[in-house]
Amino acid sequence: xxxxxxxxxPENVVHELLEGYTQAYPKQVxxxxxxxxxxxxxxxxxxxxxxxxxxxxxxxxxxxxxGEGMLDISVPGxxxxxxxxxxxxxxxxxxxxxxxxxxxVLNHAGDVLAASMTMEMARKAGLQVKQLLxxxxxxxxxxxxxxxxxxxxxxxxxxxxxxxxxEEGQSLDQVYKVAGRMERNMRTxxxxxxxxxxxxTGQEIFSLxxxxxxxxxxxxxxxxxxxxxxxxxxxxxxxxxxxxxxxLEVKAGEKLLVILNGAGATTxxxxxxxxxxxxxxxxxxxxxxxxxxxxxxxxxQEQAGFQMFIARMxxxxxxxxxxxxxxxxxxxx
Amino acid sequence: MGxxxxxxxxxxKEVIAMLEGAIARIREQNAYLSQLDSxxxxxxxxxxxxxxxxxxxxxxxxxxxxxxxxxxxxIGWGLAGIDGGATGPLLGSLFxxxxxxxxxxxxxxxxxxxxxxxxxxxxxxxxxxxxIGDKTMMDALLPAVAxxxxxxxxxxxxxxxxxxxxxxxxxxxxxxxxxxAKIGRAKNLGxxxxxxxxxxxxxxxxxFEGFCEGLKKxxxxxxx
Numbered sequence: 001x002x003x004x005x006x007x008x009x010p011e012n013v014v015h016e017l018l019e020g021y022t023q024a025y026p027k028q029v030x031x032x033x034x035x036x037x038x039x040x041x042x043x044x045x046x047x048x049x050x051x052x053x054x055x056x057x058x059x060x061x062x063x064x065x066x067g068e069g070m071l072d073i074s075v076p077g078x079x080x081x082x083x084x085x086x087x088x089x090x091x092x093x094x095x096x097x098x099x100x101x102x103x104x105v106l107n108h109a110g111d112v113l114a115a116s117m118t119m120e121m122a123r124k125a126g127l128q129v130k131q132l133l134x135x136x137x138x139x140x141x142x143x144x145x146x147x148x149x150x151x152x153x154x155x156x157x158x159x160x161x162x163x164x165x166x167e168e169g170q171s172l173d174q175v176y177k178v179a180g181r182m183e184r185n186m187r188t189x190x191x192x193x194x195x196x197x198x199x200x201t202g203q204e205i206f207s208l209x210x211x212x213x214x215x216x217x218x219x220x221x222x223x224x225x226x227x228x229x230x231x232x233x234x235x236x237x238x239x240x241x242x243x244x245x246x247x248l249e250v251k252a253g254e255k256l257l258v259i260l261n262g263a264g265a266t267t268x269x270x271x272x273x274x275x276x277x278x279x280x281x282x283x284x285x286x287x288x289x290x291x292x293x294x295x296x297x298x299x300x301q302e303q304a305g306f307q308m309f310i311a312r313m314x315x316x317x318x319x320x321x322x323x324x325x326x327x328x329x330x331x332x333x
Numbered sequence: 334m335g336x337x338x339x340x341x342x343x344x345x346k347e348v349i350a351m352l353e354g355a356i357a358r359i360r361e362q363n364a365y366l367s368q369l370d371s372x373x374x375x376x377x378x379x380x381x382x383x384x385x386x387x388x389x390x391x392x393x394x395x396x397x398x399x400x401x402x403x404x405x406x407x408i409g410w411g412l413a414g415i416d417g418g419a420t421g422p423l424l425g426s427l428f429x430x431x432x433x434x435x436x437x438x439x440x441x442x443x444x445x446x447x448x449x450x451x452x453x454x455x456x457x458x459x460x461x462x463x464x465i466g467d468k469t470m471m472d473a474l475l476p477a478v479a480x481x482x483x484x485x486x487x488x489x490x491x492x493x494x495x496x497x498x499x500x501x502x503x504x505x506x507x508x509x510x511x512x513x514a515k516i517g518r519a520k521n522l523g524x525x526x527x528x529x530x531x532x533x534x535x536x537x538x539x540x541f542e543g544f545c546e547g548l549k550k551x552x553x554x555x556x557x
Contacts, residue, residue: 078416080375085422086414109461109517110419116460117413117422201375223523 001204003197005302010200014056014078021063025328028067033090037063037074042097048166048175049073049095050159052104053088053111053118055080057199058219060329061298062106062155069325069332070163072101079200080220082110088118092127100128100172102162102179106151107135108219130176134158136186136309138247139216139225150218152188153261153298153307156330157321164323178316185312186257187248189240192217192305193230194265199301215240219300233270237277240308245285248312255290256282257321259309264299266306271295274306291321297329338490343441345401347551349393351495352408354547355540356386362539369532373519378532381420388412401441405432419517420533423457423470430456443485443494450478450498461516465505468512468519468526470533477502477541492552495545502538509534 007013015035022031032038043049049072054062057079066074072095077083088103095101103122105115115131122129134151135141141148162179170178193213195204206221208214213236216224231239250256258278260271271294279289290313298307313321325332359366359382367379388411396404409428415421434452436445454474463469465476480501484494509531517533519526 078418081416081418082422084414084416085425086410087416113419113422113460117426120459198375200377203375 001195001197003199003202005197005199007199013199014076017056017059018063018076021059021328028326028328029063032073032094034087035076036087036091036094037066037076038094039066039068039072041068043068043072043166045097046099047097047169048099048162048172049092049097049101050104050162050166050175051075051088051091051095051101052106052155052159053077053083053091053114054106055082055110057301058298060296061153064297064329065156065159065327067325067327069167069323070159070327070330072097077110077114079198082108082114085114085117085121088114089121089125092118092122092129093125096127100130102166102172102175103129103131104155104158104162104179105131105133106155107133107147108150128172130172132158132162132176132179132183134183136183136188137216137218138187138189138243140218140222143247150222152190152219153259153309154183154186154188154311156259156293156297157186157257157311158182160323160325160330161317161320163325164320167323178320182311182317185248185317186309187244187311188307188309189215189244190217190219190224190263190305190307191215191236191240192221192224192263192303194304195221196264196301196303205300205303213305217305219298221300221303233273234277237274237308238281241278241281241310244308244310245287248310250287250310250312252286253288255288255313255318257291257293257309257311257313258282258289259293259297259307260295261298261307261309262296263303263305263307264296265302265304268294271306274308278308290318338493339443339485339488341442341490343446343491343548345404347548348401348441349396350547350551351544352389352393352547354545354550355543356389358539358543358546359383359386359536362535366532366536366539369530369535372529373514373526374532377418378420378536381415381418382536384415385412385420385424388415400435402432402435405429405435419461420470420536423461423533426456426460427453427474430454441491443481443489443491446491447478447482447485447494450481454478463516466512467516468509468514468531468534469516470531470537472509472512472531473502473505473534473537473541476505477537492545492548495541495548499538499541499545502534502541506530506534506538
């Protein structure tokens with residue numbers, strides 16, 4: 001597959017995308033410090049700040065969710081690469097409104113390394129920070145080893161829950177606790193059908209035969225567990241949903257948040273058809289779809305495929321999920 | 334070789350010579366590093382290591398009369414800020430850890446240097462669980478530091494310790510060829526990562542070779 005992208009010089013991709021993004025949504029986001037994405041209308045003093053880090057190339061994730069009710073600040077790295085600790089520390093300082101900061105880290109080796117060094121420097125600088133690691137991808141590791149599981153689209157509900165809790169004045173410990181409960185009750189499984197190209201090198205990031213799909217592929221083309229011939233939407237949804245329900249041990253009568261996240265090239269048409277399958281299957285099991293989202297929240301360039309996400313919701317999590325937010329890629333009134 | 338040699342002090346000029354040696358070696362081989370990385374990564378390790386050499390070179394140019402610990406810590410923090418994967422933060426941790434173990438009177442002999450390298454490794458280990466056999470820079474770094482330590486304990490001069498360290502690093506890097514990556518982005522390739530020497534381990538070996546050559550060159554000049 002040959003790369004066919006509207007970019008200028010590859011080495012300028014990240015700066016140009018961040019400039020364009022913050023220029024397009026100036027009421028909500030602005031560039032701060034060394035290419036950090038921050039809220040244009042800062043949070044009130046005395047409220048917990050929410051910060052995150054991650055590689056670029058996954059737009060709208062993660063900086064797309066900076067704004068009231070979600071992130072205070074995001075640290076974008078190079079394409080598919082974690083940012084360095086110095087910029088992360090700069091971000092934590094900017095997110096400090098006097099009540100501490102929750103640092104949400106998606107479990108990928110580079111991000112975890114950068115966050116670890118950042119946390120050490122933050123402690124030395126006297127900042128009150130707590131780190132929350134997201135790791136809900138069931139394909140990248142067994143249940144007994146959550147530290148091997150990657151963090152995928154589950155970042156979104158975690159930012160939402162943490163952001164809402166912070167906005168209503170909860171303490172850092174309380175925000176950490178409720179965001180942690182969201183994290184423990186969510187699971188994701190991805191499927192890929194066609195590769196993407198890397199904007200810097202133009203190279204394909206993985207290869208897959210024309211008639212096959214790979215269940216469990218990671219955010220950067222990391223190998224999954226199930227390569228097989230492409231199946232229908234109903235069959236694929238069935239396979240993936242069953243694995244998720246089993247892993248999360250969902251029972252009849254429970255309420256779920258369901259998110260279908262397009263990888264970049266899969267159409268909404270397909271995602272809606274898959275959602276219908278999911279809804280039908282859950283209805284058959286007497287499991288309630290309490291809330292849902294279908295769209296592109298974290299992509300991998302022009303990869304075709306999607307992530308299926310479920311989370312067990314209780315009244316408190318639903319209340320925080322429903323709270324207002326105003327970010328360029330998620331707005332609840 | 335004997336107790337007298339191992340007590341010989343290395344001063345800041347010689348530390349700088351070591352760093353300059355590393356810079357030269359890495360720059361010389363950076364196309365090779367990128368080539369190794371295209372097989373198992375996104376082909377940018379050579380470019381990242383060039384940035385590493387630029388950070389070190391800049392720190393040398395600006396060091397003035399800065400105390401050694403501060404100089405190494407500035408390098409560490411500068412490397413940590415190289416965006417683009419784990420290389421910058423890991424090498425940054427190495428230098429930050431080394432800076433914390435600079436003896437208070439900043440007089441470096443083989444023993445002091447050994448403690449500094451061990452401090453660097455300890456700092457890295459706070460942030461990663463990578464161990465020998467995982468096919469990472471640690472496959473070169475850990476043997477290098479262990480090799481330096483055993484030579485220092487045997488009373489060797491700093492230069493001879495660096496020689497042993499560089500050899501151990503080279504062997505360690507070569508040993509990664511037949512390993513399957515267990516950590517980092519290359520882990521995703523599984524079996525496909527076998528058969529290529531790890532770029533991170535290779536650049537660590539080049540770094541120690543450079544330290545060794547730089548110090549030899551400086552000592553050669555001093556003898557005149």
